[in-house]
Amino acid sequence: MSKPSARDRLADAAFALFDERGYEQTTVDDIAERAQLGRTTFFRIYGSKEDVIFPDHDRLLELIRDRLATSSHDTALAAVTDAVRLVLLHYLDEGDLARRRYALTSKVAALRDREIASVARYQRLFREFIANWMGDSTKTASLRAELMAAAVVAAHNHVLRQWLRGESTAPVAEVDEALRQVLALFASPTTDANGTTIVAFRTGQDLNALIPSLRLLIEGTGE
Numbered sequence: 001m002s003k004p005s006a007r008d009r010l011a012d013a014a015f016a017l018f019d020e021r022g023y024e025q026t027t028v029d030d031i032a033e034r035a036q037l038g039r040t041t042f043f044r045i046y047g048s049k050e051d052v053i054f055p056d057h058d059r060l061l062e063l064i065r066d067r068l069a070t071s072s073h074d075t076a077l078a079a080v081t082d083a084v085r086l087v088l089l090h091y092l093d094e095g096d097l098a099r100r101r102y103a104l105t106s107k108v109a110a111l112r113d114r115e116i117a118s119v120a121r122y123q124r125l126f127r128e129f130i131a132n133w134m135g136d137s138t139k140t141a142s143l144r145a146e147l148m149a150a151a152v153v154a155a156h157n158h159v160l161r162q163w164l165r166g167e168s169t170a171p172v173a174e175v176d177e178a179l180r181q182v183l184a185l186f187a188s189p190t191t192d193a194n195g196t197t198i199v200a201f202r203t204g205q206d207l208n209a210l211i212p213s214l215r216l217l218i219e220g221t222g223e
Contacts, residue, residue, distance in 0.1 A: 006037055007045050009036070010031060010032070010041075010046065010052060013031050015052075015101075023111070028048075028049055054114060054118065057121070060086070063087075064083040064126075067079055068080070068129045076130075080130070080179070087122070091160055098164060099164050119153060126153065127148075127150075131145035151182045151186075155178035156175060156179075159178055
């Protein structure tokens with residue numbers, strides 16, 4: 001088995017100390033000493049004590065941005081679903097570390113504020129992408145993009161928190177279903193008499209399982 005990296009050693013030491021002493025009572029020097037590394041090494045890897053807890057938000061934002069940038073107008077909503085799944089899979093890969101972070105941020109107000117600010121950055125990225133996809137600069141379209149982006153982020157966070165609390169055994173399937181519901185809310189016929197807009201998205205569900213929901217959606221929008 002390979003030796004844990006300095007990054008992992010610092011993270012393990014930090015969370016162990018947060019559990020033992022509390023977040024506020026733990027210093028950078030305490031973390032470095034517990035990990036048997038120097039203070040300089042700590043700051044070479046993490047910019048602050050908070051960064052040990054939220055180390056990957058910038059990288060995740062870049063992953064989202066890159067995935068959205070590869071889409072066309074016709075595949076935009078599928079790209080939104082894929083981007084959300086990327087973020088969820090990151091937390092699933094972290095496993096117990098993600099759950100320890102969730103428990104910690106639930107208790108420390110300053111960390112909750114940091115997390116809220118990070119979520120706002122995700123939502124802004126989705127809002128800008130959706131607004132550009134809509135190609136309409138009116139106030140109504142701007143509000144619709146804002147509402148859709150907020151719903152996308154809320155759907156992801158709902159599924160993620162259920163998994164973090166141990167209440168979900170199939171989070172990827174659940175986030176696909178949650179996003180299906182979000183996109184169904186915003187899928188509607190156009191006012192153009194020449195045709196109807198059909199919104200397509202990717203899901204892990206079997207087609208036969210989707211047919212009843214699609215039929216209800218078609219019947220509801222056809223009234």
